[in-house]
Amino acid sequence: MSALVDYPTFSDSPFFFDRRNLHIAQPESALMQQHSAPSVSYYFPKHVGNYHYGERHPMRPHRLELTNNLVLGYGLHEKMAMYNPRRATEDELCEFHDEDYIDFLKRVTPANAQKLTKDYTLYNIGDDCPVFHDLFSFCQQYAGGTLAAARKLSQGGTDIAINWSGGLHHAKKGEASGFCYVNDIVLGILELLRYHPRVLYIDIDIHHGDGVQEAFYLSNRVLTVSFHKYAADFFPGTGNLSEIGANLGKHFALNVPLHDGIDDESYISLFKAVMEPTITTFRPDAIVLQCGADSLGCDRLGTFNLSIAAHGECVRFIKTFGLPLIALGGGGYRQSSVARCWAYETGVLTGTDLPVALPQNNYLEFFGPDYSLHPPLSGHIQNMNSRQYLERIRMSIREKLRYLNGAPSVQMQEIPPDLQGLLESEERKKEERDEEAHNGMAGEDRSDGPQKRNEFYDTEVGGDGSGAGATAAGLGPRGKKTIRF
Structure with a gap:
């Protein structure tokens, strides 16, 4: 095993040091x-x-x-x-x-x-x-x-x-x-x-x-x-x-x-x-x-x-x-x-x-x-x-x-359809099809898991309750469900 680290003990610390969380990843330290x-x-x-x-x-x-x-x-x-x-x-x-x-x-x-x-x-x-x-x-x-x-x-x-x-x-x-x-x-x-x-x-x-x-x-x-x-x-x-x-x-x-x-x-x-x-x-x-x-x-x-x-x-x-x-x-x-x-x-x-x-x-x-x-x-x-x-x-x-000579320019053109129409052939629920047509609210009730404590939401700016924060929270246009292992 790795070398032992001299962690504070209960007797010399004003708080109880929780050794159960030593393996838990911590956010990167930064000035801001x-x-x-x-x-x-x-x-x-x-x-x-x-x-x-x-x-x-x-x-x-x-x-x-x-x-x-x-x-x-x-x-x-x-x-x-x-x-x-x-x-x-x-x-x-x-x-x-x-x-x-x-x-x-x-x-x-x-x-x-x-x-x-x-x-x-x-x-x-x-x-x-x-x-x-x-x-x-x-x-x-x-x-x-x-x-x-x-x-x-x-x-x-x-x-x-x-x-x-x-x-x-x-x-x-x-x-x-x-x-x-x-x-x-x-x-x-x-x-x-x-x-x-x-x-x-x-x-x-x-x-x-x-x-x-x-x-x-x-x-x-x-x-x-x-x-x-x-x-x-x-x-x-x-x-x-x-x-x-x-x-x-x-x-x-x-x-x-x-x-x-x-x-x-x-x-x-x-x-x-x-x-x-x-x-x-x-x-x-x-x-x-x-x-x-x-x-x-x-x-x-x-x-x-x-x-x-x-x-x-x-x-x-x-x-x-x-x-x-x-x-x-x-x-x-x-x-x-x-x-x-x-x-x-x-x-x-x-x-x-x-x-x-x-x-x-x-x-x-x-x-x-x-x-x-x-x-x-x-x-x-x-x-x-x-x-x-x-x-x-x-x-x-x-x-x-x-x-x-700098970045090459690219001609503006219509975005081609998805590869071989594969997305069209996927089995999707009605709410997903509505969401793709921009007339559904399917993504607003879905979650990609715990949000970061400093996450930014569009609703904080607009305050219109339109659910625009779903994109800021990391959800794509289709609002795919997160699959957990």
Whole structure:
């Protein structure tokens, strides 16, 4: 267990110290509280952690169960709206992926995989991307979470959306790659682009976000920024400084190639030096942040020295810009570190300080022997990134930003209907249909859970009792019910 802390005793304190609440998360301390704290939505497909890539495979979806248990153990579910999103449909997946590839994922099983020899090679299915039981269902679940998060954000129903099961950034249009089968990030960005002129994608996974960069390599409406290890023998072997986009998308792809062993101070200072001018120059309307945890120290496949606090500081910095934000998972192959990291970053996004001692949960034995939120992960690999090298990268990125010539303009046009008319086909109650037509009061009696003590309501300003405060409280246009775990 973690080191004992010398808490006050009943005898030397004028009050009774309540040791029962030591595991409860506390609001972040600040000199002045925000007038209106951002609303946060948390998406967790109910059974997404029950899939298994194989006995010796480094990717373990079970890490998502560990993460969710920590989130619930810290009481963070009281700070945000919790959702169990529906699965993505085939039509939704085909908005980016080839139909024959999606059909293959739907048909293939461990039993018939050997018979599909031709397709097996064509779609890059193999050791890295094996066929396992209910593969297609797994893809539908994590992609559905990201699509639901993007829709909620676009409808103004939330300020920050979280889907730790998403972030699988290597999948290509017509093939699997790097443990990824369906690229939920691209699908989510495509949904955001229906409402937002410009979207910024940021990737702090140790592997290059090649699938997302490739998807938007010719577009000037999506700027991709990836911080990753770059080496000829390190997957996927892309992400050099020279990869900047092409045609209309030239200069709208930024890459930050790093060497082994980068430490907290170097990474954070470079991250902030790159992202601050990038955001102020590109002026995005929404941000998608991929928080791959394999950039942490002691990862099974990673070679960086980042601590959980440093990884979370990158998330905190992006949050300070106050833009609509989707936070996604990604890589991470030491389950206990991944769960700690994403639970900590959930606290960062909800504005909550988490105690170092882990709360009681169903998987506490996974976090031994320290049972701490911040175990020592740094300093195990020599830092091969010299100050001169990092400064050269920073100057190169600043030079590339000059070619953007400010944010690109986007022609005004009618917002297209929802993907394949899917929302129209959903089974909805009459009150929900009335609410969509702006002539119902369905959302006024619903709740997204406990409100923040400093929450702002429109009714405080207008005082007309029109129920406008429902939007300020974090309810979307459809007033979806909150699903609790």
